[in-house]
Amino acid sequence: xxxxxxxxxxxxxxxxxxxxxxxxxxxxxxxxxxxxxxxGKSTLLKLVYREEKPTTGKVxxxxxxxxxxxxxxxxxxxxxxxxxxxxxxxxxxxxxxxxVAFALYVTGASHREIQRRVPDLLDLVGVIDxxxxxxxxxSGGEQQRVSIARALANNPPILLADEPTGNLDPDTSWDIIxxxxxxxSRGTTIxxxxxxxxxxxxxxxxxxxxxxxxxxxxxxxxxxxxLANS
Amino acid sequence: MSLRTLxxxxxxSVSGIIRNGLMSATSVVTIALSLSILAxxxxxxxxxxxMAQGLLGQFEIGVFLKNGVSEAEIAExxxxxxxLSHVTSVRLISREEAWEETKRKIGKDVNLxxxxxxxxxxxxxxxxxxxFTARTVDRIRKMPYVDDVVAARQxxxxxxxxxxxxxxxxxxxxxxxxxxxxxxxxNTIRLTLYARRxxxxxxxxxxxxxxxxxxxxxxxGVILGAIGACVSYLLVSGGSKYVSEIVTRxxxxxxxxxxxxxxxxxxxxxxxxxxxxxxxxxxxISIRRFLKA
Numbered sequence: 444x445x446x447x448x449x450x451x452x453x454x455x456x457x458x459x460x461x462x463x464x465x466x467x468x469x470x471x472x473x474x475x476x477x478x479x480x481x482x483g484k485s486t487l488l489k490l491v492y493r494e495e496k497p498t499t500g501k502v503x504x505x506x507x508x509x510x511x512x513x514x515x516x517x518x519x520x521x522x523x524x525x526x527x528x529x530x531x532x533x534x535x536x537x538x539x540x541x542x543v544a545f546a547l548y549v550t551g552a553s554h555r556e557i558q559r560r561v562p563d564l565l566d567l568v569g570v571i572d573x574x575x576x577x578x579x580x581x582s583g584g585e586q587q588r589v590s591i592a593r594a595l596a597n598n599p600p601i602l603l604a605d606e607p608t609g610n611l612d613p614d615t616s617w618d619i620i621x622x623x624x625x626x627x628s629r630g631t632t633i634x635x636x637x638x639x640x641x642x643x644x645x646x647x648x649x650x651x652x653x654x655x656x657x658x659x660x661x662x663x664x665x666x667x668x669x670l671a672n673s
Numbered sequence: 674m675s676l677r678t679l680x681x682x683x684x685x686s687v688s689g690i691i692r693n694g695l696m697s698a699t700s701v702v703t704i705a706l707s708l709s710i711l712a713x714x715x716x717x718x719x720x721x722x723x724m725a726q727g728l729l730g731q732f733e734i735g736v737f738l739k740n741g742v743s744e745a746e747i748a749e750x751x752x753x754x755x756x757l758s759h760v761t762s763v764r765l766i767s768r769e770e771a772w773e774e775t776k777r778k779i780g781k782d783v784n785l786x787x788x789x790x791x792x793x794x795x796x797x798x799x800x801x802x803x804x805f806t807a808r809t810v811d812r813i814r815k816m817p818y819v820d821d822v823v824a825a826r827q828x829x830x831x832x833x834x835x836x837x838x839x840x841x842x843x844x845x846x847x848x849x850x851x852x853x854x855x856x857x858x859x860n861t862i863r864l865t866l867y868a869r870r871x872x873x874x875x876x877x878x879x880x881x882x883x884x885x886x887x888x889x890x891x892x893x894g895v896i897l898g899a900i901g902a903c904v905s906y907l908l909v910s911g912g913s914k915y916v917s918e919i920v921t922r923x924x925x926x927x928x929x930x931x932x933x934x935x936x937x938x939x940x941x942x943x944x945x946x947x948x949x950x951x952x953x954x955x956x957x958i959s960i961r962r963f964l965k966a
Contacts, residue, residue, distance in 0.1 A: 492878075514883055521880035532878075534871060545872075549881035551675065596879065 444470040444632050445491055450500035452486050460486040461656040473627045475643050476636040478653035484636035488603045492524045493517050522550055525594030525602040529609035531586040533578040539589045540574040546596035564592040584615035604635045640667040685889035689865040700861040704901025707854045711847050712909045718843030722836055735823045736796040742818045750818050751796055757812055759805045764797045803833055858894050858955025866963045890956045898952025902944040
């Protein structure tokens with residue numbers, strides 16, 4: 444589903460975000476990318492939704508070499524990838540409903556389609572009763588749920604989450620991760636970049652550890668620290 | 674492009690104009706002013722060019738035929754001249770007509786009775802474009818039965834040079850003003866882009882196409898340009914009436930030649946088209962920069 448082949452990203456002579464990363468993520472997987480801040484986790488995700496291009500190497504999404512994409516093809520790629528951020532990135536002057544509807548609207552969905560999809564999405568993430576609230580009236584957890592609903596608007600097979608629980612308290616964080624797992628169980632491939640030790644350990648999923656832009660560990664049912672270290 | 678996309682773009686562009694009300698008004702005024710200057714230059718160049726062409730149109734090439742040519746020979750020459758390119762008319766002044774004319778003009782002062790008609794038959798040739806005067810003169814000179822050809826060549830050439838200069842000054846200054854106006858619009862659109870940066874970011878993220886993202890901003894530029902064009906049309910058509918009144922009062926001899934009476938519908942159409950074009954280019958410039966960043 445997603446594959447990195449000898450990927451390096453160099454910003455300048457001294458700043459190298461990723462070094463020779465090789466990684467394969469299968470369809471339907473739930474995977475954590477972990478590591479300290481500034482170690483290349485976000486860059487890794489950005490390569491997938493073509494926010495960035497590798498300096499060398501190739502990135503494949505669904506058998507397609509995304510490093511070669513341009514304009515309209517990038518737009519089509521992004522309809523197949525949902526992205527969730529630490530700071531939610533909701534539009535402040537739009538309600539929860541409108542924020543989700545916006546994603547459908549700008550990708551050319553019909554009015555009828557929007558009326559049908561939005562309540563389903565808000566219901567799936569559990570904020571249907573808050574549909575008319577504006578972001579500032581919602582709690583952090585609720586905002587993140589709305590942003591997940593928006594990311595799923597075009598029914599993408601892949602969902603990327605960049606520190607989705609970074610701004611949330613532990614209980615709320617756990618709820619959000621549970622929601623992601625439920626979405627994963629419906630068949631969506633999920634990649635979470637995180638440095639939340641508790642969540643990673645409790646989930647017991649595949650863990651890819653980055654350090655200084657290098658993949659230092661890749662294990663099934665992994666934990667935040669290697670057992671020998673902890 | 675679907676109707677829904679257009680609907681969305683129209684709503685967004687209008688709300689963008691209203692949201693940045695003051696800036697929109699400022700740019701409409703600047704667009705109106707620079708389009709007015711542009712149009713004034715255009716009208717001036719148009720008027721002067723008309724005047725120059727009018728003067729040039731009065732020039733004729735005189736073809737004097739050899740003595741003793743027959744009517745058939747005259748007809749032959751005249752039809753040969755008519756076949757040349759850019760020749761619009763060939764008129765014959767027979768030596769008898771010319772003689773009568775001369776007698777009428779100077780007969781009072783000079784006693785011409787008893788003098789044999791010394792004048793040759795003459796053909797007066799008019800061209801549709803005086804640029805070709807010299808070439809045409811050379812061709813006619815080589816024809817049979819032609820004795821001499823005269824054209825106020827130097828005068829014609831100087832008049833052509835002046836008319837061309839005016840045209841080029843007009844074209845250059847219009848291009849500069851066009852660029853300045855595009856720059857002003859691009860600045861206004863950049864403000865709207867900045868106000869909408871979050872929305873644009875999210876649109877890119879969820880996979881809206883670049884054209885879908887651009888369209889409202891292009892439309893905003895086009896609307897500003899069109900409004901500016903209408904304002905400037907009112908300014909210029911009022912102003913040109915005033916100016917042509919002054920001109921006709923002070924320089925009565927140019928009346929009817931310094932023509933500013935362009936068809937108003939055509940003029941308005943041109944102004945609006947120009948305004949829309951400059952608006953679209955201006956907004957495309959700023960979007961290009963913005964989407965890249």
